[in-house]
Amino acid sequence: MKKRMRFIVSTGRTLAVLLLIQRCCDAMQEFQKQQTQQPYNCPKQCICLSSTQVLCNGGGLSQIPDDLPPYVEHLSLIKNNIRQLKTDAFQRYKTLRKLYLDGNAISQVQAFAFRGLGRLQELSMQNTPLDRLGQFTFSGLHNLSHLYLANNQIRRIESYAFAGTSSIRLLVLTNNPTVRIDSSAFAGNSYITIRLSTSTDGGFSNVLKNKRGNDFNVI
Template identity: 40%
Template sequence: MSEMPKKLPETVEHLTFSRNALPALITEMFIRWRHLEVLDLNDNNIRDIKPFAFRGLGHLKEISIQNNPLTELPQFSFAGLENVNQINLSKNRIQVINPYVFAGSRNIGMIILQENPLIKVRARAFSGLRTVQFLYLPSWVKVIESNAFYDLEGVGLLRLHSLDLHALRPHTFRGLRNVTQISIQESDLGVLKELAFEGLRNVGELRILNNKVDEVEALEVCEEANIDGVMVRGNHFLQVTRQSPLRINANHRSIVTENYLPCTCQLWWVLESPLAIQNQMFPRHNYCVSPYAMHGKPISKVNLTNLERCPAPQELQLPSEQDASGGRVVMAGHVFVHLLASMFVVGGRW
């Protein structure tokens, strides 16, 4: 069947309309059935959801839309929902979450997006959503735009696992407020940009565990964020590109252990970070990722007396096209030789 049955009783509370050919959900599509509590639309042919498709369903507790050829979540498609225990959107073909999908919705138990080939979470994707206990993004997300979580308030657990990002962008979490826990785990975060956590407010715990980070500009949690605890453990930070990259100000506890960081000249920038200065045990409980001869050894084993300092970060930048001649190229070559020299001094060999 490609449309809802016309003779369906208006008092129905549990509706399973699965394994049909329903092509789309239109605005206020289910308003005739105001007593609906459970709506199962699995295994259909749903490719589009119009704004406010579920408006008027004040008793709705569960929505399940699985195994459909749905490739994106359009704006306002799940807007205006209240007191829904579960929105299950797993096992579709969702690649994009557009802005304002859940605008005006509140008191949601769980939003499940697992097993979707999600590529992009756009800015303001969750704007206007109030109070959701569990928000799980699927694995292998490629892009989370700046302000993706803007105006999302009241989250129990925001779970970001197995991401595959080019970068964790500036202001990714700006406007996100009142969260019990944010878990960023077992992901490839690409470049950890400065200001990635700027604008985040009122968090119980921020957990950054077992990730690979190609470059760190800054891992900064400012005092104004009002975060009770920060745990940074088991991460591999391959390169550090800015001075004083670790700046974490938690209300009660900051646990930064078992991470791997470059023990080349970049180590000076790490050790001169406020976090490392304030924590005398930092060198013992974190390890070298490079050079090869030092890999896996505690940072405390590095001979700082013989460790040269890196040039200023601006000198490490590659020349632009208009400057790719003369002195700028010589400077790039000088920096490369300088870095090689520091690697040999620390490890004695590659």
């Protein structure tokens, strides 16, 4: 009888501990939920439509802001004065899904500039003086499906520039004077639709079509 009572008491204590742990977990989840929903101070150059949608267009920014809402998903930095994207430039904003950098003065994008943006699906960097896509420029963007690079000055695409971006389905390179594509620039990227224009160097199309191990649809 005593053994049975001890077993019941022991079982009851175990259940109580498990219940306490469950309540603690529930409380932590609720706290985290409230944290993600609470209002954040918005930089004066930006308009925060919500904690996940931020517009910083034409704000005169010379670098990526470091005080944006940490859970931003849609970020527009159009028509600023950003000249360079350094390695890990967006490390703070790992929840980004859409990023727009059009109309900036970007002339250099360092390797792994977009590292950490594993959720990014759409990236637009058009109308800039960018003239080269170096090695590992877009590395780590494994969920990126749409990449817009029209109206830049891109003349060279180096090996592994698109390494780790196997999800890309549309790459827009219209109005770029591209004349050189290094071996393995598109390594691992199959079934991409690459959109060119009649003003783009004709050799560019031929190089793409002759790349072995890739299935490009050049239009």
